[in-house]
Amino acid sequence: MSEEANPFESLQEQVDDASAYLDVSPDVLERLKNPERVLETNLSVEMDDGHLEVFRAFRSQFNGDRGPYKGGIRYHPNVSRDEVKALSGWMVYKTAVVDIPYGGGKGGIVIDPDDYSESELERVTRSFAKELRPLIGEDKDIPAPDVNTGQREMNWIKDTYEKLENTTAPGVITGKALDSGGSEGRVEATGRSTMLTAREAFDYLDKEMEGATVAVQGYGNAGSIAAYLTEDLGANIVAASDSSGAIYNPDGFDAREAKAFKAETGSLSDFDGATEEMSNEDLLTLDVDLLIPAALENAIDGDLANDVQADVIVEAANGPLTPEADDVLTDRDVAVFPDILANAGGVTVSYFEWVQNRQRFYWTEERVNDELERVIVEAFEDLIDAYESNDVPNFRTAAYVVAIQRVVDAYEQGGNWP
Numbered sequence: 001m002s003e004e005a006n007p008f009e010s011l012q013e014q015v016d017d018a019s020a021y022l023d024v025s026p027d028v029l030e031r032l033k034n035p036e037r038v039l040e041t042n043l044s045v046e047m048d049d050g051h052l053e054v055f056r057a058f059r060s061q062f063n064g065d066r067g068p069y070k071g072g073i074r075y076h077p078n079v080s081r082d083e084v085k086a087l088s089g090w091m092v093y094k095t096a097v098v099d100i101p102y103g104g105g106k107g108g109i110v111i112d113p114d115d116y117s118e119s120e121l122e123r124v125t126r127s128f129a130k131e132l133r134p135l136i137g138e139d140k141d142i143p144a145p146d147v148n149t150g151q152r153e154m155n156w157i158k159d160t161y162e163k164l165e166n167t168t169a170p171g172v173i174t175g176k177a178l179d180s181g182g183s184e185g186r187v188e189a190t191g192r193s194t195m196l197t198a199r200e201a202f203d204y205l206d207k208e209m210e211g212a213t214v215a216v217q218g219y220g221n222a223g224s225i226a227a228y229l230t231e232d233l234g235a236n237i238v239a240a241s242d243s244s245g246a247i248y249n250p251d252g253f254d255a256r257e258a259k260a261f262k263a264e265t266g267s268l269s270d271f272d273g274a275t276e277e278m279s280n281e282d283l284l285t286l287d288v289d290l291l292i293p294a295a296l297e298n299a300i301d302g303d304l305a306n307d308v309q310a311d312v313i314v315e316a317a318n319g320p321l322t323p324e325a326d327d328v329l330t331d332r333d334v335a336v337f338p339d340i341l342a343n344a345g346g347v348t349v350s351y352f353e354w355v356q357n358r359q360r361f362y363w364t365e366e367r368v369n370d371e372l373e374r375v376i377v378e379a380f381e382d383l384i385d386a387y388e389s390n391d392v393p394n395f396r397t398a399a400y401v402v403a404i405q406r407v408v409d410a411y412e413q414g415g416n417w418p
């Protein structure tokens with residue numbers, strides 16, 4: 001196994017690769033590769049037994065040329081400054097490729113939420129919200145969920161912000177519960193964009209989705225929903241994994257039942273729809289029609305990429321392939337459809353949530369899903385146009401060509417400000 005890639009360096013390499021196909025000056029390129037600012041703070045929080053614990057937390061505001069900074073907040077022991085910088089950069093190019101009026105940001109706390117009670121997590125989250133308060137706002141920076149955060153944490157942040165500001169501002173954060181100003185369809189939105197990208201990709205590549213075999217790495221919000229929506233298209237989910245291991249059934253299993261089993265027991269192991277258990281690495285190298293990495297960065301590195309047998313990869317996770325893996329898979333003609341499009345449903349429906357919050361007028365789930373489908377299909381078409389009209393090596397570079405041009409246009413149209 002090669003040395004773990006630094007996600008921030010991976011992002012920078014992706015931007016460099018695509019900029020070579022565009023007329024971008026070296027100084028503008030520096031802007032495109034580095035965050036505008038990063039908050040790094042220590043949260044001192046009282047635990048249930050009275051002792052104080054300190055948690056390192058970050059918020060990176062990468063680029064705001066196209067609108068307010070936008071992006072999730074992650075709770076994970078491996079959160080680092082460089083990871084948050086990378087994730088915030090990917091948000092810039094994600095919001096640009098689907099052409100919604102946002103920049104990119106991301107935050108995180110170094111914490112394993114499984115080790116803390118709900119009241120401790122609430123105090124940690126409210127403490128982070130207090131630190132974030134000067135930076136965030138409905139027109140400034142709008143956080144959202146990511147790994148290990150969801151409606152509960154978003155509601156705590158909204159409540160803290162509104163109390164400190166003595167106002168109502170539901171659009172300060174997205175991914176909220178419905179009763180707190182959330183949007184229909186947000187919970188499913190990330191997986192839905194992965195399904196839509198896979199559907200469009202199979203169509204473009206003249207592949208049949210009916211009966212296609214699918215393996216999903218990471219069976220959380222993004223992965224499990226991508227799995228059952230792809231199953232609804234006629235595909236056969238044959239393997240899935242979470243942090244405790246992978247399950248497999250060559251004849252396929254019911255993706256919704258697997259999700260319900262994990263929700264009930266906390267893991268996929270012993271799910272009776274599976275015929276065998278396997279390692280996470282074995283799942284990633286299964287001979288399937290479609291592989292959906294939906295866990296964390298660097299799931300597939302250059303070494304493992306040589307063993308990947310899937311025909312098509314659609315990335316639900318952010319940054320699951322290292323640049324070396326990309327090179328190997330490009331050489332091996334494996335079609336990779338990138339994260340910045342394939343998981344953009346989350347931020348797109350976050351945008352719809354924010355629009356609804358600003359208008360105090362709420363949409364039906366059908367309207368949300370129809371608008372999301374329109375956005376993803378149009379973005380897919382833009383990506384294919386860029387792929388076919390530039391001599392780019394793969395779909396990722398094509399997506400960045402589209403996205404970078406939009407960010408550069410917005411920056412240049414802004415004129416000079418010292």
Ligand SMILES: NC(=O)C1=CN([C@@H]2O[C@H](COP(=O)(O)OP(=O)(O)OC[C@H]3O[C@@H](n4cnc5c(N)ncnc54)[C@H](O)[C@@H]3O)[C@@H](O)[C@H]2O)C=CC1
Binds near residue numbers: 149217218244347
């Ligand atoms: N939740 C959202 O709206 C969005 C999430 N994403 C990305 O999707 C990915 C997953 O996020 P969520 O589904 O929200 O998180 P989640 O916390 O709901 O689920 C993550 C899943 O990955 C599993 N996992 C962790 N390490 C693993 C490993 N080494 N092998 C296999 N499984 C492993 C966990 O057990 C869990 O089932 C992340 O890269 C996130 O940034 C991207 C866009 C939006």
Ligand SMILES: O=C(O)CCC(=O)C(=O)O
Binds near residue numbers: 071073142343
């Ligand atoms: O919903 C959002 O605003 C951002 C979701 C997110 O963090 C992501 O797309 O990686």
